[in-house]
Amino acid sequence: MSRIPYWNIDYGFLIDLLFVPALLVCGYGFYRQWKRLRLDGLKLKDVVQSVRSYFQGAHLSALVVKGVINSRLYRKILAGGAHAVVMWGMAILFLGSFLVFCNVIFGLPVFQGRFNAYFMAFGLDAAGSAATAGLLALGIRRLAAPGRLREGGARKGVTTVESVILVILVTGFMVEGLRIAVNGPEHGAFMGNLIGGWLQNLPGVKAYHEYLWWVHGILGVSIVAYIPYSFLQHIAVTPLNGSLRSGIMGLKLRLTDFAPDEEGDSEPVLGCSKVRDLPMDNRLDSVACTWCGRCHEVCPAVISQKALSPKAVVTTIAQYLEAEKYDDASLVDEVGAKAIYSCTTCGLCMEVCPAYVKQTESIIRLRQYLCMEKAEVPETMERTINSLEARYYPFFGTDFGEGDWRKDLEVPEFESGETEYLLWIGCFAKYDERVQSVARATVQVLNRAGVSFGILENGRCCGDPGRQIGNDFMYSELAQQNIDEFNEAGVTKILTICPHCFDSFKHYYAQLGGVYEVHHHAQFINNLIQGGKISCRKENITATYHDACYLARHNGIIDEPRQLLSSSVQRIVAMPRTGKESFCCGGGGGNYWGEEEGKKINALRAEEALGTGADVIATACPYCLLMLTDGVKEFTGEKRVFDIVELLNECQPHS
């Protein structure tokens, strides 16, 4: 039994005509958004150029996987599930409407036989029901919305638009039901048949049908036109963002270029204070952001009640962009220095974001402006910068000289042309007493394994703390000194004991011309174990492992440290929030030197770790080691936190 489109509707084809202006309005809306993103410079050739480079950049598979299928959405299974149901339901309904259009204009035979029954009737009914159920669920939830939706900015107009869509869905079913009430049941249209049954005896059925059909149609067309002017724009922008940015792991910035431009008349812009300074990536981020607040919910600064909300940063940028305030430098003031410096650069926000927004990038760019242009830095971090400038390491008032860590220990020196690996000790191990034993343990382990390694005699830091606080200039200078020394000594391979040094050498030194093969001790020593070069017995204790942000999230090193650990302890239990979702120790972003107000991030993490009941908390990062040691002090006076290599060293037969 086939269905007649536009049955009972006079001039039904008008609805198809209305699609034309609707699409034009929609198109104009997206054009305007794109123009804003480009800070008002968009010409036809720019459009052509962008489209061409998009396809050349092979983003299509990412578009499907990260943009459309988007597994990140389902980390929150209920909300994600409801969204999926609404999204796919509406997608199918749109397809259905499009097929009706094709039938009306081109005579595509969609209303016949099995196709009609399975898809046009059953399929669309199922999609519509699911979408309605999903929308209702989301709408009811919004009445008692979770904090993350309200805090950091509550998006306006969501309830209105969702209500309109709900009305479209309901009127759609009503129209179907009314049609079926007059024409009799349709094969497969289970909802329509049901509703038709209820409305069988309604007087004036045909009149209601025609009226509601137009309501449904006009609202539908209007919603399509309205897409880019409402939060519905995320339908296009968010998958686009995902397709462009998904390939990057963690936080990877380009160092500021301090050379004046070729003409030499304009100075480099240091950091970002206004929308115009932000690169296109971060502007697009702000528009792709759906204000869902998942970043806000997991951010250690938010959880410990600091001034920062990553969501607020991105939504503030979005609001400035929308208001076309491209040159208004009050952006950085509105976000606020306190918030900007509370960020530990842990990157968990970027990890959980279903829109693939890089919140941390925007925060750090704002920080660079405050640090490098305005020289506005929190007081304790000022001392760190001063130390780095005066002494080339970030500590002040230390008791130890750079040679103290290796008192009474045989440590080979790096010899040009003979030694294979440079073991980079790093500033924490040299100047902090607790971390010295990590360096010593590493040396002892490497010695026993017969690795060709050596150290360079200098007290310098890799420079990373300066970069974390926002001073790329200081970082570049210090890094250049190191690069010069490395190149002079013929260094090609580097072993680090600190993930920040690892990240620095691997991703940032290369930008300055220092390209080396870099290993972190967790990977390197684990390889030695797997290759049988190291033997050790297992200590009969239970350990729990805390993933350092700069190992797990920014560099994907998650399994190797655990493997290493498992060769020296009997049991490993997992603490909550591990791997890519590891909860920060609070030491990154220069906050190791920050004065923390309120609840301490490291105490929160220490509590989690101790709650596992493990004898020992293992880490592979000196910042984490010190932060967790400090955090543990609130709960017990025992020494519970160790580096994985310290534990390994204890378990090895000493020669």
Added chain:
Amino acid sequence: MPKAIVCVKQVIDPEAPTSTFQIDPAGKRALAPAGSPPVISPYDANALEAALRLKDEQQFEIIVISMGRKLSKPVLQKALACGADQVILLQDESFDLFDSYATASVLAAAIKKIGAYDLILCGRQASDTNAGQVGIGIAALLDLPCITVARSVAFHSGTIQVERRMSDGYETIEASAPAVITADSEIGNLRIAPVKAVMASRKAVLPVWTAGDLGISAGELIRTEFVALSKAESRAGKGVMVQGTTPAEAGESLATVLMDSGMI
């Protein structure tokens, strides 16, 4: 425009790790630890900050002078980056840094050569000599008023007003410019320089004046001499550690120990 001259001394980093502190018995000076560059003496940095804060409020020309045998340009270029208008190096083999009289004399000669000024600022004492004489000495040699241990400095049309730290409070003292002020740390830490200012300061060429330029024979100005220099000894404490299974228990044990020892 009022002019301030700030005297800064380059010293061995007082924050260098204590284990690197070594004495050169022959030279009777501490040795500069390898790899540890010199810094501006901390109270002098406070003095510079005081001058910069005056410049924040009103037009002020700031000239920084520094005296020594072998001065490090990057250390002093920092003064420019933070906002000083000029930096002049007073460099000569004969410039001993440990004699206050000689130091004050050399600095006074340089100040005379600069000519007109309204304020002279120094730190209350240098982190190596800990003597605290140079500021007062400059004032005595140039016959100027001197206000020491300043926690704040204000300047209004030729009158200087200083809040001076006392042992149980502070007093407000006024003097007519020109005058010498020595700075305490309460004045504020030296600010961080914006990166562009740092980059610009790198290109600056700093004028150098020698003993000859100042018409001074520094050797004749020595009034104190080292007889001996030795590392300070730690106080020899008993070092008894009081333990407990909990911190609270240790606290209680400590109470008992103290009562038993008759100290209370």
Added chain:
Amino acid sequence: MSEYKNILIYSEASKDTLSSEGKELLGGARKLADSIGEQVLCLIAGKDASSAAAQAIAYGADTVLCVSDGGPDGNREDALCQILEHVVKTYLPRVLLVSQKNVDVATRLGFKLDTGVCTDCVNVEMNAETKQITQTRSVYGGAARGVFTTRNAPQISCVRAKALSPLEYDGSRQGTIEPVQVPIDPGQFRTRTVSEVKEEGTAVKVENASIIVCGGRGLGGPEPFNTVLKNLADALGGVVGSSRPPADNGWVSKALHIGLTGKIVAPSLYVAIAVSGASQHMAGCSGSKTIVAINNDREAAIFRECDYGVVGPYEEVVPALTKKLIELKNQKTA
């Protein structure tokens, strides 16, 4: 130089009592003078000069020079400089000792007279042959000790509080008291004191207390000073002090700052809580008879210099310590 003789000290006085620093200077001057068979002159200026003169003799002075007009309030230092200059030029002492409190005046005088000055000395010794003193002072922030000589006369030394020891009071000592007129020229005053603000300290000044409970940077804020530390100080019958960071941060009044550029103290009991033990701070308290350290960092430098130490968080150690002390004290009195 040969016409310079005797040791001159300057002491402040209040009613009929010399300042404690004055007594210490007399004790030190006595030793210097005795080793070369010379005299100790004691200069006191101000309205209490003559009433304190007798005490000066009992503490070791041979001659007390009393200058009744100490100069106007608000220009004490300027006046003192003129007085000292006059007295030095009249009596030509070979050595002038003043307390470190008067360092500004002494330095100014030294430059005026073109003679060497040593400040913050912890020891002064006489070479009996050359009749010149050598002066020991801490340098490099307390990391080193330097022994100095100075050129020209008089040799001027500013001595740190509690570095020298006073003699025993001896009422039977004989000496002369000389009133001295010094014309003070206000025209030479270059500064004027506009106002004075006294900050809250305790009734007992930290530098005079015999028991001090000192808090450091590790306390994190002003509150613990007013609660945990105050309770302990009360239980011990002492006062609260601080190292430099709390004073710099404004958590406590600067009057409580103990250290190289703060107060020098030498109480019988010094309890350092959350204090790391840097040399600048130890310079201020190393004269204490007994040092007790409580710190959460077992590697803190202060544990190397203390007599008794507890490693642990102060929030748990100190209240328990206070409570037990009160208990034990009550038991004693009961």
